[in-house]
Amino acid sequence: xxxxEYIDRxxxxxxxxxxxxxxxxxxxxxxxxxxxxxxxxxxxxxxIAVFGLGYHNEKFDNAVKAQVDKLVHTSNLYYNVPAIEAxxxxxxxxxxxRVFFTNSGTEAIEGAIKTxxxxxIKKDGKTDHEIIAMNHSFHGRSMGALSVTGNPHYQExxxxxxxxxxxxxxxxxxxxxxxxxxxxxxxxxxxxQGEGGxxxxxPKFLKGVRALCDEHDMLLIxxxxxxxxxxxGKMFASEYAGVKPDVMTVAKALGNGLPIGAFVTNEKAAVLxxxxxxxxxxxxxxxxxxxxxxxxxxxxxxxxxxxxEMGTYLWERLEEVKANYSMVKDHRxxxxxxxxxxTENPAAIAKAVxxxxxxxxxxxxNVIRFVPPLVIKKEHVDEMIKALEESLDxxx
Numbered sequence: 001x002x003x004x005e006y007i008d009r010x011x012x013x014x015x016x017x018x019x020x021x022x023x024x025x026x027x028x029x030x031x032x033x034x035x036x037x038x039x040x041x042x043x044x045x046x047x048i049a050v051f052g053l054g055y056h057n058e059k060f061d062n063a064v065k066a067q068v069d070k071l072v073h074t075s076n077l078y079y080n081v082p083a084i085e086a087x088x089x090x091x092x093x094x095x096x097x098r099v100f101f102t103n104s105g106t107e108a109i110e111g112a113i114k115t116x117x118x119x120x121i122k123k124d125g126k127t128d129h130e131i132i133a134m135n136h137s138f139h140g141r142s143m144g145a146l147s148v149t150g151n152p153h154y155q156e157x158x159x160x161x162x163x164x165x166x167x168x169x170x171x172x173x174x175x176x177x178x179x180x181x182x183x184x185x186x187x188x189x190x191x192x193q194g195e196g197g198x199x200x201x202x203p204k205f206l207k208g209v210r211a212l213c214d215e216h217d218m219l220l221i222x223x224x225x226x227x228x229x230x231x232x233g234k235m236f237a238s239e240y241a242g243v244k245p246d247v248m249t250v251a252k253a254l255g256n257g258l259p260i261g262a263f264v265t266n267e268k269a270a271v272l273x274x275x276x277x278x279x280x281x282x283x284x285x286x287x288x289x290x291x292x293x294x295x296x297x298x299x300x301x302x303x304x305x306x307x308x309e310m311g312t313y314l315w316e317r318l319e320e321v322k323a324n325y326s327m328v329k330d331h332r333x334x335x336x337x338x339x340x341x342x343t344e345n346p347a348a349i350a351k352a353v354x355x356x357x358x359x360x361x362x363x364x365x366n367v368i369r370f371v372p373p374l375v376i377k378k379e380h381v382d383e384m385i386k387a388l389e390e391s392l393d394x395x396x
Contacts, residue, residue, distance in 0.1 A: 059297060116221065197363050201237075206238060230304050249262070303375070311335035
């Protein structure tokens, strides 16, 4: 069956919440995807920063298949071995203490918000607490996550949102200080803003926010859903500042394509008790076996080393693009989460690139983001740059 036939069928039954590119993918191999008609695409989006290990990693696939044959689901009324093992590895990686597994990053944010509210009410018994979030942030599309997302574009059709949220300016510590009062219970931010345009946090800013939270006994929440799990060149982007949060949210590359997220807390923030929070599917044996194997393969296949080497090479090649094309306004990022900001909307550029068999995606503020699988090599960067430069020549 041809792509158009599948697309026509999909348009009859799928809710139109995405402006999908008219491609129907069939399978993947390494850093490439193939559509139902056999066309090959170099993937520099990785399912929106999800496929860290690339497609069809044999060791990963075998671990998932083995778990399917053993046990897929039991509910959280019981323990299961993969969940315990995955939690142990996540605790070790984050340096925190307690894990709650979710099905997505958005759900992890919901749990982090509830943790902050519960922490505060345990202190003073009041129910009017406030959370400080950042302008231009993105934390998800459920009502709680949307409430701490600092972009009115995503919010305006869904008000009223949850109350008690104030927004400071990213990398501006004075703007955070100005919002703190006796009601403030938490600060939430991304160590690298992803959807908002690939903006890394200034280490001084993260250290300053940590100090404010310590001073006022507030929880610091880091959203590492997109920038975590090795994407920045460290396991978590906040490590560049040497700052630990009280709560961290993780997802995307945690499951290498399987739907798993988590929020992880230190002992101080481990305030949720039976009845406070739950998830039927969260932490089931199948997805936790996947996450556990991801941690193993990060070590076995030296993923962080590759991210740092390829991140440096990608930076150099994108700097060349910036120097040669006046329509490129800025270049930002770390490791394999980088962005080029353009003087106008780059949608036409992304479309021209994909016609050349390379997948790139956009972000806010006229940005094309580069979030490929963490296993790319120099030849893949060169292939992408060639398609990008040809596309820039075409549209300029």
